[in-house]
Amino acid sequence: MSLLTSLARLRALDEGIAQPIATVRHFHLSQRPMVFIPLKLSGEAAAPLAAMLGSDRERPHLFVVTQPRNRDLRFAWTAEVAGVLLPYIESFTNDTETVERRNADPYERALDAPQIIVPNQAGVAFTRLLGRSTRFRSTEGPYPVPESVPLLGRWLTYFAERAAYPGSSLMPAATEELGRHWASGQSGLEDANLAALLGWITTGPSDEAEDPLIWPPAGPATDPGFDAEVLAPAIESESAERITEALRTQLEPTWRLMWQAIDLLAALPEGASVAQRWEQDRGSFSGMAVHISEGAPPQARRDGAVAAAAKLARMERAQAAYDVQRAYDDPLVMAEYRLTGEAFAGEVVETVPDNTEGEGRSRKLRPLVVIKTDDPVLLPPGTSLGTPQRRGQGAELVEAGQGLVTLKITKGMGRGKTPAPGAVPEIGERVCYTSLTDDFQGSPALPEAEATPWTHGGPPQEYVPDDEDAQEEWS
Amino acid sequence: MSGLKREGDHVHRLEALRGITPQQPHDARAIAALAANPGCTRRALMDGAGIDKDAAARHLGFPAPFGQSPFAITRGNMFEALVKADGCAELLRMLRELLGLPVAEVSYHDVENVGAHLRHAHTRALIDRAAREGQDAGTLYDHPLLSLDIAGHTAYLEPDVVAFQLGGRFHIVEIKSFAVIDGQADPSAVAAAARQAAVYVLALRNLLEELGHDPLKVSHDVVLVCPENFANRPVATLVDVRKQLAVLRRQLTRMTTLDRLLEELPDDLSFDLRPDEDGRPTRPVAELADALRRTTARYAPDCLSACDLCFFCRDEARQEGASDLLGRQVRDELGGVASVAEALGLADGTRDPAEGQEEIARLLRNAERLRRECLN
Numbered sequence: 001m002s003l004l005t006s007l008a009r010l011r012a013l014d015e016g017i018a019q020p021i022a023t024v025r026h027f028h029l030s031q032r033p034m035v036f037i038p039l040k041l042s043g044e045a046a047a048p049l050a051a052m053l054g055s056d057r058e059r060p061h062l063f064v065v066t067q068p069r070n071r072d073l074r075f076a077w078t079a080e081v082a083g084v085l086l087p088y089i090e091s092f093t094n095d096t097e098t099v100e101r102r103n104a105d106p107y108e109r110a111l112d113a114p115q116i117i118v119p120n121q122a123g124v125a126f127t128r129l130l131g132r133s134t135r136f137r138s139t140e141g142p143y144p145v146p147e148s149v150p151l152l153g154r155w156l157t158y159f160a161e162r163a164a165y166p167g168s169s170l171m172p173a174a175t176e177e178l179g180r181h182w183a184s185g186q187s188g189l190e191d192a193n194l195a196a197l198l199g200w201i202t203t204g205p206s207d208e209a210e211d212p213l214i215w216p217p218a219g220p221a222t223d224p225g226f227d228a229e230v231l232a233p234a235i236e237s238e239s240a241e242r243i244t245e246a247l248r249t250q251l252e253p254t255w256r257l258m259w260q261a262i263d264l265l266a267a268l269p270e271g272a273s274v275a276q277r278w279e280q281d282r283g284s285f286s287g288m289a290v291h292i293s294e295g296a297p298p299q300a301r302r303d304g305a306v307a308a309a310a311k312l313a314r315m316e317r318a319q320a321a322y323d324v325q326r327a328y329d330d331p332l333v334m335a336e337y338r339l340t341g342e343a344f345a346g347e348v349v350e351t352v353p354d355n356t357e358g359e360g361r362s363r364k365l366r367p368l369v370v371i372k373t374d375d376p377v378l379l380p381p382g383t384s385l386g387t388p389q390r391r392g393q394g395a396e397l398v399e400a401g402q403g404l405v406t407l408k409i410t411k412g413m414g415r416g417k418t419p420a421p422g423a424v425p426e427i428g429e430r431v432c433y434t435s436l437t438d439d440f441q442g443s444p445a446l447p448e449a450e451a452t453p454w455t456h457g458g459p460p461q462e463y464v465p466d467d468e469d470a471q472e473e474w475s
Numbered sequence: 476m477s478g479l480k481r482e483g484d485h486v487h488r489l490e491a492l493r494g495i496t497p498q499q500p501h502d503a504r505a506i507a508a509l510a511a512n513p514g515c516t517r518r519a520l521m522d523g524a525g526i527d528k529d530a531a532a533r534h535l536g537f538p539a540p541f542g543q544s545p546f547a548i549t550r551g552n553m554f555e556a557l558v559k560a561d562g563c564a565e566l567l568r569m570l571r572e573l574l575g576l577p578v579a580e581v582s583y584h585d586v587e588n589v590g591a592h593l594r595h596a597h598t599r600a601l602i603d604r605a606a607r608e609g610q611d612a613g614t615l616y617d618h619p620l621l622s623l624d625i626a627g628h629t630a631y632l633e634p635d636v637v638a639f640q641l642g643g644r645f646h647i648v649e650i651k652s653f654a655v656i657d658g659q660a661d662p663s664a665v666a667a668a669a670r671q672a673a674v675y676v677l678a679l680r681n682l683l684e685e686l687g688h689d690p691l692k693v694s695h696d697v698v699l700v701c702p703e704n705f706a707n708r709p710v711a712t713l714v715d716v717r718k719q720l721a722v723l724r725r726q727l728t729r730m731t732t733l734d735r736l737l738e739e740l741p742d743d744l745s746f747d748l749r750p751d752e753d754g755r756p757t758r759p760v761a762e763l764a765d766a767l768r769r770t771t772a773r774y775a776p777d778c779l780s781a782c783d784l785c786f787f788c789r790d791e792a793r794q795e796g797a798s799d800l801l802g803r804q805v806r807d808e809l810g811g812v813a814s815v816a817e818a819l820g821l822a823d824g825t826r827d828p829a830e831g832q833e834e835i836a837r838l839l840r841n842a843e844r845l846r847r848e849c850l851n
C-alpha cells in the first residue's frame with residue numbers, strides 16, 4: 001500500500017464512505033460474465049456443498065450436494081456445475097481471428113473469452129482445489145465419472161492458475177477488484193468481507209455487514225452458526241429440499257452483492273491498456289482450448305523445476321508491466337510515483353521544438369521542453385523518461401531544480417527536419433513524465449524443459465495420470 | 476486452587492483483579508494466542524488474571540466472531556481417532572518412515588489410563604524414567620498431561636498430542652485435520668499448528684529441566700500429522716518451531732514480569748465479572764467496560780482473528796479515531812501519527828507538525844495535493 005492509498009483510507013474513515021483510488025477500471029469486464037459462488041463443507045479441504053452460478057442475474061442456477069459426505073453426489077454435483085460452465089466456456093471458442101507471428105506459424109485467437117467472477121481470493125483457492133480433485137478422474141474403471149467432470153477439472157485448474165497471473169481478467173475476485181479501485185475506512189483484512197466492502201463503497205459502513213444472519217459469508221466457508229443451527233439439522237433430516245432451501249438463504253444475498261459489485265465496476269471507464277491485457281487473456285484461453293481439443297493430458301500435480309522458474313519469471317514480468325500500465329492509464333496511480341519522485345507532472349513553460357543534435361547526416365531532431373512542476377523530482381540527469389500523453393515517445397532528463405525540469409525528446413520524433421504537428425507539447429500544456437517504462441528485458445535464458453539440470457530433478461516427465469490418480473479417494 | 480503459587484505480591488494483585496470470577500484455565504491454543512499481540516497490556520493483564528475473555532466480551536455486548544462448525548469438529552475428531560486407532564498403529568508407521576526408526580518394536584503408553592488427577596504426576600514419572608534410562612526403544616506417550624507456568628499460575632495442557640521418545644530425544648506430535656495437498660497446506664493453518672506445538676515443546680522442556688535433565692532433549696522439530704490430499708490417509712511432516720518458541724518465551728517472560736504493569740494500575744481496578752450461582756455475569760456492563768478502558772489496549776486488525784475482545788477494542792479504536800483501525804501497514808506508513816484527525820490535519824495543512832513530524836507532514840501534504848489534483 002502506498003501513502004496515497006493510506007491517505008485515502010484515512011479520508012474514508014473520516015467521511016464514512018470509501019474513497020476512489022483509481023479513475024479508470026484496470027481490468028476487463030465482460031459483457032457476459034459468469035458469476036460463480038461456491039460453498040464448501042467446513043473442515044474439509046475440497047468437499048463442495050453448493051454453488052450459485054450463472055451469467056443471467058435474474059436466473060441463477062443453484063446446485064446442492066444434498067448429502068455432502070456422499071462421494072457419488074459430489075461427482076453428480078460437479079457434473080451439474082459442468083453442465084453450466086462448460087457450455088459457457090465453449091461458447092467462446094468458435095469465433096476467432098488469425099494472428100500472424102514473426103518466426104512462428106500464425107494462430108487462431110478467440111475474439112472474446114469467458115470470465116468467471118468469484119467473490120474473493122478464497123473462492124479462487126477453492127476453485128483450484130476443486131479442479132485438482134476432479135481433473136484426474138477417469139470415465140472408466142472402478143469409479144467412473146461423467147466425461148464432463150475431469151474436463152471441468154482442467155478448466156477450473158486453468159482459470160484458478162490464471163487468476164494468479166498479474167493483470168489477467170479471466171477469473172477476477174470481486175473483493176480484490178473493488179479494493180483496487182476504492183479505499184475503504186477499514187483494514188485490508190476486513191475488506192475481504194464482500195458485504196462490508198460494498199457497504200463502505202455505497203452507503204457507508206454498517207455493523208450489519210458483519211452479522212452472518214443478515215449477510216452470510218460470501219463463501220466458500222459457511223457461517224459456523226448456520227452449520228450448527230440450520231445445516232446440521234437439515235442434513236440430519238435427510239430432506240433434500242430442506243437442505244437446498246437452507247443453502248439458498250446463504251447464497252442469494254451474495255448473488256445480489258456480486259452483481260452490485262459488477263455494476264459498480266462497470267460504471268468506471270476502462271483503462272487504455274486493459275484491451276491489450278485482455279488480448280493476452282484471449283490468446284492464453286485459445287491456447288488452453290487447443291490443448292484440450294488435441295487431447296493433451298491434465299495439468300501435472302506439480303510443475304517441473306524449469307517450468308516453475310519460467311512461470312515465475314513470466315509472472316514477474318507481467319507484474320512489472322501491469323504496474324507500469326496502470327500508472328500510464330490512470331493519473332491517480334501515477335500520482336504514487338510522483339509522490340516518490342519517480343514521476344513528475346506540470347505545465348510546459350518553454351520549448352525549443354527544432355533543437356537538433358549531431359551534424360550532417362547524423363543530425364537528429366531533439367526538441368527541448370521545460371516543465372514547471374510542484375512535484376519533488378528525484379531523478380538524475382540522463383534518466384530515460386516516458387509519458388502517458390505520447391506513449392510512442394521517449395525522452396531524457398537534462399536537468400531539474402527549483403521546480404523546473406528540462407528534458408529532450410529522444411525517441412519517436414521521426415526523420416523530418418521539423419517536428420510533426422502535436423509531436424512536441426505546446427506551451428501551457430499539462431504533461432507528465434516518468435522513469436517507469438514498459439520496456440523489459442526478455443525472458444531469462446532458461447534451459448528448455450528437456451534440458452532440466454539433474455540438480456533440479458532432471459528432465460520432467462510428461463505427466464501421465466495413472467489409475468491411482470483416477471481412483472484417489474475423495475472422502 | 477491447585478498449582479497457584481502464593482509468592483510475590485503480583486499474584487495477589489492478579490487475584491484481586493479477577494475477584495470472585497473463577498479462573499479460566501489456559502489451554503495450548505490460548506497460550507499460543509498470547510503471543511499474537513505481545514504489546515497489548517489489556518490482554519496481558521486479563522490473561523494474567525485468568526479472566527475468561529470470551530465471557531467478558533459477551534457480557535460487554537461484543538461477542539467474539541469465532542465459532543467452530545460442528546462439521547469441522549467432527550472431522551477433526553474422526554481424523555484424530557483414525558491416526559490413534561489400534562495403539563497409534565498408523566502413527567507408528569509414519570514415524571518409522573519420517574524419523575528412520577530403526578526398531579521394529581515400539582512401545583505405546585497411554586497415560587490416560589491412570590485417571591485424570593494422577594495424569595500429570597504420572598507423566599512426570601514416565602518422562603523422568605525415560606530421560607534417565609536414555610532407553611533407545613521408541614516409546615509413544617499418549618494423552619500426557621503437561622504444565623506451564625503462566626504469570627504465577629500453573630496451566631495444565633491436555634494435548635491431543637503424543638510425546639515420542641527415540642534415541643533419547645523427545646518429539647512432540649501434533650495431529651491436525653487440515654489437508655496437505657500435493658505437498659502444500661494452508662500456510663496460516665500450519666503457522667497456527669506450529670505456534671501451538673511450540674507450547675508443548677516448551678512445557679516438555681521445562682519439565683525435563685525441573686527433573687534435572689537436559690531440556691534440549693526435546694527436539695524443536697515437531698511432527699505434524701495431517702490428512703493427505705482429499706482422502707483421510709494421514710501424512711507426517713517435520714516442522715521447525717524455533718521461531719515460535721522464541722516468541723512464546725518472550726511473551727511468557729513479559730507475563731511473569733507483570734509487576735510493573737500492575738503497579739501502574741489504580742487500586743480499585745477490577746475485571747471481576749461477578750458471576751451469579753449459574754455463572755452468569757452480574758457486573759454492570761458500563762462498569763466493566765470502564766474498567767477495561769482504564770488499561771491500555773493496542774488494537775490491530777490482527778486481533779480480529781486472535782483475541783476474544785477484538786470487537787470491543789475495535790469499537791474503542793473507532794471512538795478514539797485511531798489510525799490503528801486501518802492496519803499496521805497504514806500505521807507504519809504514517810510514521811507513528813496515531814490519530815486519524817491528526818494525520819488528516821497534517822495533510823490538509825490545518826495542523827502544524829510536531830517536532831519529528833516534519834517529514835511525514837510534508838509527504839501527507841504532497842499526497843493530499845496530488846489526490847485533489849487527480850480527482851478534480
Ligand code: SF4
Pocket residue numbers: 512515516517518772773774775778782783784785786788
Ligand atoms: S483485542 Fe484488545 S485486548 Fe485483545 S489483543 Fe487486541 S487490543 Fe489487546
